[in-house]
Amino acid sequence: MEKIKVEKLGKVFGKPSRQVLSLLDQGWNRERLAKEKGFALGLWDVSFTVEEGEVLVVMGLSGSGKSTLIRCLNRLIEPTAGSILIDGTDVRGLNEAQLREFRQTRFGMVFQRFALFPHRTVIQNVAYGLEIHGESKDTCRKKAEDALALVGLKGWEDNYPDQLSGGMQQRVGLARALAIDPGILLMDEAFSALDPLIRKEMQEELLQLQSRVGKTIVFITHDLDEALKLGDKIIILKDGRLVQQGTPEEILTNPADDYVEKFVEDVDMSKVLTASSIMKKAYSITWPKDGPKTALREMEEVGISSIFVVDRKRLLLGIVNADDASELIRKGISDLKEILKEPSRVTPDTSLTELFALESFPAAVVDESGVLKGAIVRGNIIAGLNRER
Amino acid sequence: MTIPKLPLGEAIEAAIDFLTENFSFITKAVSNVVENANEVLVENLEKIPPMVLILLIALLAWRLAGRRIALFSVAGLALIWNLGLWGATMATISLVIAATLVAISLGIPIGIASALFPLVNRIVLPILDLMQTMPAFVYLIPAIPFFGLGPVSAVFSTVIFAMPPAIRLTDLGIRQVPKELIEAADAFGSSRLQKLLKVQLPLARPTIMAGVNQTIMLSLSMVVIAAMIGAGGLGSEVWKAIQRFKPGMGFEAGLAVVIIAIIFDRITQKITHQGKTH
Numbered sequence: 001m002e003k004i005k006v007e008k009l010g011k012v013f014g015k016p017s018r019q020v021l022s023l024l025d026q027g028w029n030r031e032r033l034a035k036e037k038g039f040a041l042g043l044w045d046v047s048f049t050v051e052e053g054e055v056l057v058v059m060g061l062s063g064s065g066k067s068t069l070i071r072c073l074n075r076l077i078e079p080t081a082g083s084i085l086i087d088g089t090d091v092r093g094l095n096e097a098q099l100r101e102f103r104q105t106r107f108g109m110v111f112q113r114f115a116l117f118p119h120r121t122v123i124q125n126v127a128y129g130l131e132i133h134g135e136s137k138d139t140c141r142k143k144a145e146d147a148l149a150l151v152g153l154k155g156w157e158d159n160y161p162d163q164l165s166g167g168m169q170q171r172v173g174l175a176r177a178l179a180i181d182p183g184i185l186l187m188d189e190a191f192s193a194l195d196p197l198i199r200k201e202m203q204e205e206l207l208q209l210q211s212r213v214g215k216t217i218v219f220i221t222h223d224l225d226e227a228l229k230l231g232d233k234i235i236i237l238k239d240g241r242l243v244q245q246g247t248p249e250e251i252l253t254n255p256a257d258d259y260v261e262k263f264v265e266d267v268d269m270s271k272v273l274t275a276s277s278i279m280k281k282a283y284s285i286t287w288p289k290d291g292p293k294t295a296l297r298e299m300e301e302v303g304i305s306s307i308f309v310v311d312r313k314r315l316l317l318g319i320v321n322a323d324d325a326s327e328l329i330r331k332g333i334s335d336l337k338e339i340l341k342e343p344s345r346v347t348p349d350t351s352l353t354e355l356f357a358l359e360s361f362p363a364a365v366v367d368e369s370g371v372l373k374g375a376i377v378r379g380n381i382i383a384g385l386n387r388e389r
Numbered sequence: 390m391t392i393p394k395l396p397l398g399e400a401i402e403a404a405i406d407f408l409t410e411n412f413s414f415i416t417k418a419v420s421n422v423v424e425n426a427n428e429v430l431v432e433n434l435e436k437i438p439p440m441v442l443i444l445l446i447a448l449l450a451w452r453l454a455g456r457r458i459a460l461f462s463v464a465g466l467a468l469i470w471n472l473g474l475w476g477a478t479m480a481t482i483s484l485v486i487a488a489t490l491v492a493i494s495l496g497i498p499i500g501i502a503s504a505l506f507p508l509v510n511r512i513v514l515p516i517l518d519l520m521q522t523m524p525a526f527v528y529l530i531p532a533i534p535f536f537g538l539g540p541v542s543a544v545f546s547t548v549i550f551a552m553p554p555a556i557r558l559t560d561l562g563i564r565q566v567p568k569e570l571i572e573a574a575d576a577f578g579s580s581r582l583q584k585l586l587k588v589q590l591p592l593a594r595p596t597i598m599a600g601v602n603q604t605i606m607l608s609l610s611m612v613v614i615a616a617m618i619g620a621g622g623l624g625s626e627v628w629k630a631i632q633r634f635k636p637g638m639g640f641e642a643g644l645a646v647v648i649i650a651i652i653f654d655r656i657t658q659k660i661t662h663q664g665k666t667h
Contacts (some may be wrong), residue, residue: 076575103578115573129577131587180577363570 002218003087003183004050004073005242010081011042011068011240021081030239041240042068042077048235052183055210055217058233059224059263066220066242070186073108073218085182088328104133108177108215112189116161118363122155122172123148129180147179148172150209156179161207170347174206176211186221191226203229218369225261228252236260249277275355276348278381279374287317291334292325299325308364308372309336316364316372319343346371355381409534416535423487423541430483450652454659458652465648471649472647474626474645481612482649484540488547488608488616493601493628496552500559501585510560517553525550525611529618543620558600562593563598598661603655615644623649 012021018038024033030041043065058066071077073084075091084332093103108129116125127144135143148154151171161169170190177185191199191361202228210217212315219228227234228248235245236259244256255261257358276385283302285295287309299322306321318340328339344363353378355363365374409416434442443466451459469478471553503510528549532542535549566589572585616624630639 074576076572100580105578107576109573109576111569111573113569115567115569117570117573117588117592119594128587132577132579132583176577186576285640344627368392 001052002049002085003052003054003083004048004056004218006049006073007047008082009046009072009083009084010042010044010079011072012056013040013042014038016080019353023361029241032068035104037386040110041065043072043079043237043240044081044241046235046237049246050122050216050218050233052216053214054232055219055230056058057227058218058220058237059222059227059234059236060237061222063239064237065220066237067188068240069237070188070218071221073110073184073186074103081172090123104129105180106182107184107186108180108182109186110173110177110188110190111305112171113171114166114193116159116169116172118161118178120160122153122164125172126179127335128173128176133180134380138165142183144175144179147175150178150213151175151205165198166194166200168203170194174209178215185215185217185219186219189220189222192221194222199226206230236263272376273352275346275350275352275363275365275376276373278352278383279348279376280377280380282308282362282364282372284310284314284372285336286310286312290336291332292320292328292339295320295325295336296322296329306362308362308375309340309371314372315370316343316345319362320363345387397527405531405534409599413535418579420541422535423491423544425540426475427483427487427540427544431480432566434479434483435476439466439475443467443470446652449654453521458655458659461655462652465652469645469648472641472645474623474642477621477623477626477642478504478645478649479611479622481624481646484543484547484612484615484620484622485605485649485653488544488551488612489601491544492548492604492608493555495548496555496600496604497501497559497597500597501558501590503564504560504563504589505581513556513560517556520549523551525614526617529615533536533618537638538619540620542618543615544617546618547611550611551604554603554607555600556602559593559597562596562600563589565596566592586636595661598657602657605657606650609650609653626667 010021010024012024012033012381016037020033020039023037024041024044033039033041046065046069058069060088068077071090072079073086075142079092086093086102089102091099091102093094117128120128124139126147126224127140130140130143143156145157148157151174153168153171153175156164156168161172164172170193175191176209177323190201194202206217215323217230218228220260221230232246233245234248234251236243236256238249238259244251244260246254251260253266255264277334283304285298285307289312295307299305308319308320311317320336320339320341326339327332327334328336340350344358344360345366346358346367347361348367350365361376361378364372364378365376367373395602411431425582437445441465446466447459453594470476499509499513503513515532525546532546536545543564570588570592571584574588579587604657612620612622613624613627616622619625623646625643627639627646630642
């Protein structure tokens, strides 16, 4: 289901006339608009959709309009043109009271510099949104405690924000946003002010959290690694216009222009590529139908020294190698179970870095139900890296 | 050729006359209320035996500002009592309290309005500049036709003199609240009133309290000047000393003012700084 649908969204600061706006449709860029007409372009002609439970990452350099975009969604900045539908409701059509109600219940926002209230304790900060919505004291306390537990800050309720480290402060920020149980999380460079290690940790935790709470997230960043890690979908803005949107892989393998390519070229491919993007066809035989003889013949045919064994539903059972198979034939046993070994198992989204660390190859790529999807040999990893460069 | 003097003074006098004639029922009413309130305050303060009051003030100082201020209060107030200035001091304190209460209860709301509404700010700022640069004695003159000689005129001119810092620092305190906190409050759907009560005022509190402290100090200095229009209290002791040329007597009364000022200042300053550590 479409959670957010944005169409031809535009923001020009000041009070531009229709005629000025039409110049933008004729392709005027930000620089020309500022020089010749004196208006600052925030955004123009930006359209995208976000499905329920999806993470959309908005990326761009500073001044590309990403902050403006996220603030247009909840109208902290009033859009000049276009439409924004949240759960099918036109946000631009809401009056002041409706907008407040909408912000109180639909959006949880997390800020770059945390924006915690210094005069309120951690729990009071987290309860802020609930309090504003008019929840009872008990409900506030209870929901705020739950939200704090969710971000791992149980026991810090009565501290003040300035007694917490940066990473912890941003957890409070996240808990404050989660406490109102919004459908959408708006995260404005939420991890940019944190130091690199803490930042990685927070990214991991956000992903874990996301798998539990299933929010729709709009995440702003200028960091491609972060975008690739978190995003189900990425949109890239430049000078207020959308230059590319797609999945992380699409953007990596097929950058739309030099601007995107510049982002992409610094990426550490080994972190981005996953097992699914470099795996090869997995050769396998089926137990109990096939015995050691079939196994040996298969291996000979394709020139490999070991082969995976699956059951009739293609669930991975193990791996057998050629030496053991011939030994079995010599002994006159036909059940492969005797020589079955456990291969390295990885999932389709295991990263290349982790694949490097594996000890035995070939590794089996299996999905969450254990079905064999493909195989990875050491050579694939190196080749994969080179191919994508 | 001479340019005739502009009749500015005459115009203002005519305006004041007009106000006095047509609105005296208001000024009379205000006058009665303030006078009664002040009398009640003075009477009650004077009814309390000095010993008890000294201990009460010392206790208050000890709870709010610490032991040193408490000891100073005891010593200072005992000295005042000993010098025979107790009655005058009580009269001065009650005037200061009355004037400060009025100045704050007008000044803080005006400061809030000025911070939130640009139009109010544009109107209030030049008036404040005028109020603060006009020599304080000038306020004494129109007070008399409005309220007559006595404490009410003193309170009136003191309020005008002492209110600007309450307004200015309230305005400043609210403006100083970081923009990102305002944005956060907005993002969670706060109404204007919720934003004011839950974010802006609590964060502006230390600055507002600094304004209150300034207002008290200015009230104290103006109440002494207002002795010229019959405010009574320590100011009139100073005034008498000037007229009879008795420097010793003047110094004693002056010292009493200083002692009260220090006690008031330290206590309110401590409250201000408590606001900064949550």
